[in-house]
Each structure stands twice: as C-alpha cells, then as structure tokens.
Amino acid sequence: IKLASNENPLGPSAKAIQAIRDCTSQIYFYPDGAGRKLRGALSRKLSMDCENIILGNGSDEILSIIARVLLHQGDEAIMATPSFLMYEIGANLSQAKIVSVPLNNFRIDLDEMLGAVTPKTRVVFVANPNNPTGTIVKNEEVETFVGQLPEGILAVFDEAYYEYVEAEDFPQTLDLIRNRPNIIVLRTFSKIYGLAGLRIGYGVAAREIVDILNRARSPFNVNFLAQVAALASLTDEEQVRRSRQLVREEKRFFYSHLRRLGLFFVPTEANFILIEVGKKAKQVEHRLLEKGVIVRGMQAYDLPEFMRVTIGTREQNEEFMRELETTLSS
Numbered sequence: 269i270k271l272a273s274n275e276n277p278l279g280p281s282a283k284a285i286q287a288i289r290d291c292t293s294q295i296y297f298y299p300d301g302a303g304r305k306l307r308g309a310l311s312r313k314l315s316m317d318c319e320n321i322i323l324g325n326g327s328d329e330i331l332s333i334i335a336r337v338l339l340h341q342g343d344e345a346i347m348a349t350p351s352f353l354m355y356e357i358g359a360n361l362s363q364a365k366i367v368s369v370p371l372n373n374f375r376i377d378l379d380e381m382l383g384a385v386t387p388k389t390r391v392v393f394v395a396n397p398n399n400p401t402g403t404i405v406k407n408e409e410v411e412t413f414v415g416q417l418p419e420g421i422l423a424v425f426d427e428a429y430y431e432y433v434e435a436e437d438f439p440q441t442l443d444l445i446r447n448r449p450n451i452i453v454l455r456t457f458s459k460i461y462g463l464a465g466l467r468i469g470y471g472v473a474a475r476e477i478v479d480i481l482n483r484a485r486s487p488f489n490v491n492f493l494a495q496v497a498a499l500a501s502l503t504d505e506e507q508v509r510r511s512r513q514l515v516r517e518e519k520r521f522f523y524s525h526l527r528r529l530g531l532f533f534v535p536t537e538a539n540f541i542l543i544e545v546g547k548k549a550k551q552v553e554h555r556l557l558e559k560g561v562i563v564r565g566m567q568a569y570d571l572p573e574f575m576r577v578t579i580g581t582r583e584q585n586e587e588f589m590r591e592l593e594t595t596l597s598s
C-alpha cells in the first residue's frame with residue numbers, strides 16, 4: 269500500500285473515468301490550448317473571470333513557470349523550511365537565492381517571512397496547508413501579511429490540499445485576489461479529485477499576472493484527457509464530499525492510535541500526517557517497505573526523525589498501524 273504521495277485512495281470520480289472513456293477516439297486532436305471549457309467551469313465555480321485562471325500540467329508546472337518568469341540570478345525567493353520541495357527546485361533552476369524561514373512550532377511564520385523581505389525579493393512561497401506538516405496559516409495572519417507585502421513581490425498561496433481543510437479560520441485567498449495584483453492561488457486536481465496521474469492544476473490571479481505567466485506556458489501544456497476528466501470531476505460534488513469525509517474520520521483514527529503508541533504527531537488539515545518516530549526513523553521506514561507499506565521518510569525535509577504518511581482507507585490505515593506497532597516494538 270502506497271501512503272507516500274498524498275493521493276486520494278478512493279480514486280477519481282466515476283464521472284471522470286466515464287468522460288475519458290467517452291472521448292478516447294478523439295485523442296488524435298490537439299487539446300484546446302486555452303482550456304476554455306475547463307476555465308469556464310472553474311470561473312463559475314470560483315466566481316472569478318476566465319481571465320483570472322491559468323491551467324498547468326499539475327500545479328508543479330505553474331510553480332516552475334512562476335520561478336522561470338519571475339526569478340533570475342540575484343533575485344531572492346522566500347520560502348519556509350521545511351515546505352514543499354518544488355519551490356526550492358524552481359528557485360535553484362533560476363539561480364535565485366533561496367531565503368529559508370524556519371517553521372515556528374511546525375507552522376509557517378508569515379511575520380518572519382515578511383521580516384525576510386529585501387529589495388531583491390521577488391516571490392514568497394506559502395504552502396497552505398503546508399507540506400509536510402499539514403498545518404495552516406490563518407485568515408488573520410494572511411490578511412496582515414498581504415497588507416504589508418510590497419506590491420512588486422508575488423505571494424504564492426499553494427492550496428493543493430484546500431478541499432481537505434476543516435479549520436474555520438482558513439483564509440479565503442480568492443477574495444484577496446480581487447483587490448490585489450500580487451497574489452496567486454494554486455490548486456490542483458491531483459489530490460482530492462484523484463487525478464494525479466493525468467497532471468492538471470490551476471492558478472488564480474489578477475489578469476496581469478495570468479497574462480505574464482501565459483506567455484511562458486507551452487501552447488498545449490495540459491493534455492486533452494486531463495481537461496476532460498477535470499471538467500467531469502467538477503460536476504461530482506459527492507466524490508469530493510466522500511473523500512473529505514474519509515479523511516476527517518480517518519485522521520481521528522490516526523490520532524487515537526498514535527496517542528496510544530505514545531508517538532508525537534502534528535494535527536493535520538490535509539490528507540497526510542507528520543509523525544515523529546525517533547532516531548530509528550530510517551530503519552522503521554525500511555521495515556515498513558519490506559512489509560509492503562510505503563511512507564515518506566523526511567530526511568530530504570531536514571526532519572530525519574519523522575515520517576509523513578498519507579491518510580488512506582480504514583483498511584490501509586489499520587495495516588499501517590499494525591506494521592508500525594510491530595516494527596517499533598521489535
């Protein structure tokens with residue numbers, strides 16, 4: 269069982285699968301390079317204009333376009349550590365300087381990020397919820413942050429796990445975009461919609477930002493089947509509701525078992541959970557792997573005593589707990 273990449277174990281909407289089946293004979297056509305139908309559907313869902321939406325080959329692609337277009341040698345990109353590794357990779361490829369701001373009690377510290385701004389800062393990356401911690405920055409914190417961020421700096425709110433968030437004080441960043449030119453919100457069909465293998469995500473921002481990013485996008489960046497499946501997914505609210513419900517119930521299963529085992533964990537707003545397993549983390553990860561349970565070790569995130577585990581189905585979670593308990597007690 270794979271609990272390493274925060275996929276949705278319930279899979280995609282049946283409507284998405286059917287939509288793909290219905291159009292396989294048309295794959296000799298190029299996709300719509302502008303993604304008009306999907307952008308139209310998203311604009312209605314989000315109450316934004318089509319011109320505010322850019323589609324990407326995964327939100328990863330939008331992140332890399334942002335880095336390519338806005339970051340150059342000598343520029344600075346502010347990001348939290350640990351956070352999603354693509355920010356670092358993008359900034360490195362652009363030869364920009366990475367300004368790392370440590371988490372504060374596993375949470376992104378927007379005040380410290382603001383304090384790290386210099387005349388060379390071009391972009392600030394904020395994963396909300398953060399990966400690998402599953403923690404959020406709250407509405408109030410975000411409002412203060414964007415209110416003080418100079419207009420020439422782009423704030424990237426990467427909300428890949430948005431649909432899983434339970435907290436009521438989670439920021440409504442799309443509302444901020446209406447008044448500010450320097451915010452982009454990224455979301456994806458890879459997580460709750462279960463389309464990770466098709467690669468499709470989107471960004472929402474002021475028209476000027478979308479225009480600039482579009483110039484660096486390749487004309488057919490999002491494939492035909494991904495667009496068709498994403499469009500069908502948006503019509504299936506039940507799939508989203510079921511997936512959210514699963515994670516809400518199953519994270520409590522994790523909490524109670526981890527408490528029973530006396531393991532520290534970070535309460536999560538996403539579909540994964542960061543667990544402290546101690547000095548033997550690497551061995552534990554290998555033992556789990558031998559038993560067929562794949563989790564994400566946190567060495568690359570500078571949290572060598574932790575691992576990140578995707579919340580699966582009850583059956584998968586029970587198996588993980590069983591193997592974890594056996595491994596820890598051996």
Ligand SMILES: Cc1ncc(COP(=O)(O)O)c(C=O)c1O
Nearest residue numbers: 326327328352399428456458469
């Ligand atoms: C915080 C965050 N942003 C973006 C992504 C990438 O998503 P996509 O599949 O849309 O490229 C991930 C995937 O793990 C993620 O955790």
